[in-house]
Amino acid sequence: xxxxxxxxxxxxxxxxxxxxxxxxxxxxxxxxxxxxxxxxxxxxxxxxxxxxxxxxxxxxxxxxxxxxxxxxxxxxxxxxxxxxxxxxxxxxxxxxxxxxxxxxxxxxxxxxxxxxxxxxxxxxxxxxxxxxxxxxxxxxxxxxxxxxxxxxxxxxxxxxxxxxxxxxxxxxxxxxxxxxxxxxxxxxxxxxxxxxxxxxxxxxxxxxxxxxxxxxxxxxxxxxxxxxxxxxxxxxxxxxxxxxxxxxxxxxxxxxxxxxxxxxxxxxxxxxxxxxxxxxxxxxxxxxxxxxxxxxxxxxxxxxxxxxxxxxxxxxxxxxxxxxxxxxxxxxxxxxxxxxxxxxxxxxxxxxxxxxxxxxxxxxxxxxxxxxxxxxxxxxxxxxxxxxxxx
Numbered sequence: 001x002x003x004x005x006x007x008x009x010x011x012x013x014x015x016x017x018x019x020x021x022x023x024x025x026x027x028x029x030x031x032x033x034x035x036x037x038x039x040x041x042x043x044x045x046x047x048x049x050x051x052x053x054x055x056x057x058x059x060x061x062x063x064x065x066x067x068x069x070x071x072x073x074x075x076x077x078x079x080x081x082x083x084x085x086x087x088x089x090x091x092x093x094x095x096x097x098x099x100x101x102x103x104x105x106x107x108x109x110x111x112x113x114x115x116x117x118x119x120x121x122x123x124x125x126x127x128x129x130x131x132x133x134x135x136x137x138x139x140x141x142x143x144x145x146x147x148x149x150x151x152x153x154x155x156x157x158x159x160x161x162x163x164x165x166x167x168x169x170x171x172x173x174x175x176x177x178x179x180x181x182x183x184x185x186x187x188x189x190x191x192x193x194x195x196x197x198x199x200x201x202x203x204x205x206x207x208x209x210x211x212x213x214x215x216x217x218x219x220x221x222x223x224x225x226x227x228x229x230x231x232x233x234x235x236x237x238x239x240x241x242x243x244x245x246x247x248x249x250x251x252x253x254x255x256x257x258x259x260x261x262x263x264x265x266x267x268x269x270x271x272x273x274x275x276x277x278x279x280x281x282x283x284x285x286x287x288x289x290x291x292x293x294x295x296x297x298x299x300x301x302x303x304x305x306x307x308x309x310x311x312x313x314x315x316x317x318x319x320x321x322x323x324x325x326x327x328x329x330x331x332x333x334x335x336x337x338x339x340x341x342x343x344x345x346x347x348x349x350x351x352x353x354x355x356x357x358x359x360x361x362x363x364x365x366x367x368x369x370x371x372x373x374x375x376x377x378x379x380x381x382x383x384x385x386x387x388x389x390x391x
Contacts, residue, residue: 022146023154038157042146045157082127083176089119092172102167103143111168126173139170193370201366204243205301205359209386211242212304213374215251216385245301251384253308261315264297268323277329286327287343294323298348303356306349307388313349320348356389 025032025041032041097109114122129135142164152159185191196202211227218225229242240247246256271293273279275286298316306313321336330339340346346354363371379387 022148022160025157026155027157041157042160043144045160046144046162049158077133080130080133080177080180082130083179085120085123088123088126088172088176091175092119092122095168095172099168100165102165102170103141104138104167104169106168108168111172122169125169126176129173130177135173136170139167139173142166193368201362202368202371205304206366206371208243208245208301208304210370210374211247212251212386215247217375219251220383220385243301245305252312253305254312256305257308257312257315260298260300261319264294264316264319267294267297275323275327277326283327283343287345290323290327291345295320295348295351299352299355302352303359303389304386306352306356307384307386317348353389356386360387360390 022038025038027037027041032038092111092114095108095112097107097112099108101107145163145165146160147163148154149159149161191199194207196204196207215225215227217223229240246253246259248255268275271289274281275289279286281289298319321339324330324339324343324345325334325336328339328343363374366372377385377387379385379389379391381388381391
């Protein structure tokens with residue numbers, strides 16, 4: 001297996017994923033055994049789940065109605081500038097060849113290897129979409145793949161989440177429409193500054209930083225902080241999982257570190273044949289698997305929680321040390337520091353500190369008022385706040 005030709009990635013991907021058919025599903029009146037009955041049952045379940053909330057507000061409804069009426073009376077729209085053909089060709093060469101195709105069956109690998117005349121025909125179609133302001137209906141049709149939620153009952157149709165597979169040609173065209181839409185929204189300053197998803201230079205880590213800085217500032221100045229989370233996976237009296245990170249009442253991060261440590265171990269078990277001591281993979285490839293697949297599990301949003309107590313942080317350090325000893329086939333008398341030096345790998349504390357330095361330095365370059373309002377302070381060794389990791 002070689003990391004250059006994708007064979008290493010494919011082997012790791014197959015071992016991490018468990019492929020299983022959808023079991024018999026419990027319907028309201030009967031059990032669905034055939035694929036057709038299962039599809040109908042899941043479709044009905046999704047339709048019931050994605051209903052509009054029964055919330056009425058006359059002011060809002062009137063505003064929406066009037067806005068739509070005004071929009072429908074517009075007879076002339078400003079022309080959309082067609083994208084540069086060179087930009088289209090460059091973008092098609094960047095698409096991931098491992099993604100599944102849509103209903104048209106045209107794979108990404110086929111698109112990346114289209115002959116020049118076929119590329120020109122595709123560019124011609126995109127130009128006419130922009131010119132006529134019409135998007136093909138067939139490109140709006142997706143294949144829905146039901147994916148079982150982790151740890152849920154496979155016989156309950158409500159436990160499946162939908163994955164939509166749109167035609168890649170459709171997604172490429174949408175990309176260039178989105179570029180113009182974002183340019184317009186940004187030029188008119190129409191998006192709220194608290195929108196972090198799907199925006200350049202912003203991520204969930206920035207939103208987590210805003211929340212944690214606000215809460216820890218309250219701790220410092222003896223304020224009480226209240227929060228209402230509308231997008232959470234689990235909520236308890238003392239712990240909340242928000243954007244993939246567990247927040248406990250005192251922000252000690254003990255629960256979160258225990259969670260990512262266990263998640264790291266689970267992922268190690270899934271690909272154990274590749275990273276075992278007696279694996280035929282070279283040490284270089286084993287280390288590549290660790291740095292590209294396993295270490296991100298331990299370091300997600302780490303600039304936010306890396307100021308946790310040393311006793312908690314040692315848990316993930318031990319997890320890394322154990323795996324590095326396994327990768328290097330180290331004997332019991334070899335020191336962890338010597339192993340890291342031999343593998344040219346730093347401690348997780350050092351690695352996360354470097355991530356945090358880049359992360360906090362980049363905040364000044366982000367043109368977002370909610371980010372600019374985050375307090376800038378000098379880290380204090382006696383005060384536990386996110387920038388404490390910079391000391």
